[in-house]
Amino acid sequence: MNKTHLIQQVDTERIYRHILRIEGAGNPIDNPQKLDDVSDYIHSEFANYGLRVNEQEFKVEGFDATFANVEGVVGEEESSELLIVSHYDTVRDSPGANDNGSGVAVMLEGARILSQEANVHNLRFISFTLEEANPKLELKTRNIAQNLGLTEERSRYATERTHRLMKQLIGLRAKALASGKNPKEALAEARCSLDDQLDKTEIEYLKELEEMYKGITLTSWPGETALMGSGFWVEEAVRTNKEVLGVLNLETIGYTSDRKNSQVLPEGMDPTMFQTHRVSDFAVGNFIAVIGDRNSEKLAESFCSQCKVDPVDVPYACLEIPLSFEDIAQFGLFDLLRSDHAPFWRARIPALMVTDTANFRYPFYHTQADTIDKLHFEFMTKVCKASIATAFEICTC
Secondary structure (H helix, E strand, C coil): CCHHHHHCCCCHHHHHHHHHHHCCCCCCCCCHHHHHHHHHHHHHHHHHCCCEEEEEEEECCCCCCEEEEEEEEECCCCCCEEEEEEECCCCCCCCCHHHHHHHHHHHHHHHHHHCCCCCECCEEEEEECCCCCCHHHHHHHHHHHHHCCCECCCCCECCHHHHHHHHHHHHHHHHHHHCCCCHHHHHHHHHHHCCCCCCHHHHHHHHHHHHHCCCCCCCCCECCCECHHHHHHHHHHHHCCCCEEEEEEEECCCCCCCCECCCCCCCCCCHHHCEEECCCCCCECCCEEEEECCCCHHHHHHHHHHHHCCCCCCCEEEEECCCCHHHHHHCCCHHHHCCCCHHHHHCCCCEEEEECCHHHCCCCCCCCCCCHHHCCHHHHHHHHHHHHHHHHHHHEC
16 A cells, blocks of 8 residues: 555544544543543554554552553564654543544544554554643642642632732743743742732742752653653663654644634744744644654654645644753753653654644633534644654655
8 A cells, every 4th residue: 555545544534533532531630530441442442453552551659540651553562663642631621622632533543544554564652641740749739729728629729819820820930931940940930920919828838839849850840740651651661772763742733723813932932943834824823833852853854744745735834943852941942842752852762742732822722621623623634644654654664
């Protein structure tokens, strides 16, 4: 089967049905059963496609549960592999249709099609868990707030005033992180900026959080505060000397908008930094973003070249950052590290974040409104085709 015929097998209806099936808040604290249900669904789909399925189990210190990354493998596990990855957990109360049901669905459809091609080898599909947060730290944060009376039983702030101030604090903390502060320093700087507005209880709450983040650095946080599943996978890969050709990280890829000013860029970035295809206006969110570090140049070129072929033709903006993971972190480019590619970058493994840019475009990011009716399935189909074509070029012999 040639590449063109292969990508024409992508079934938009299947992508839709995957998201319809897995949509729902899958959170280790509030709805662990849904998290397990989605894991089981991914496992069963991989098995149905004839892949060798593995569940890589791990524990989080201080949290009484076992978690699992779900893998489906094509070819010999001893060989160097291309990885196509997603994450299947959600934040609290969010149905997660886009974040990251879209990534899981496209990964599954890619697995279905590529598993049918006899000439494809050395390909691994992984859906990571605990991308969003460390459940131990999340639960501790909630308990501190409730014990101080700042939140009620559903962890909502008890007053509008506290809600408003904590929302301001999130923005100030993000700016401090962008300036190169570590998590503890960023939180302390944000607290000091609001010091004359915060009451004693709010100050005590934030100081306890600062103590909780003590010792976590700009380079150590992946695998400590978030990205737990991918962090564990990479640690094991390094420990066992596993070779990885590259990683396509499908992260929140389902939303587009033709509305003016629907797209913004992270602080410190401008359109001139990107290579583009069919992007005429960076203020319009109708393209896929492809982000790679200095070790990922060839992988980015391969993926972007497949975006241009006639059966795909998806608009993209590609940012090839000529920096290492450590430099990206130290320069405060935190927004470029907020997904499962970051632990791979830290291990010098080529990896791309393929994304609709999440909160820089998607108004329903991390909310209860992240539902299937918001998504653009033709767009996801094209991203799926580009991913399959890239894998075909790299993994056929």
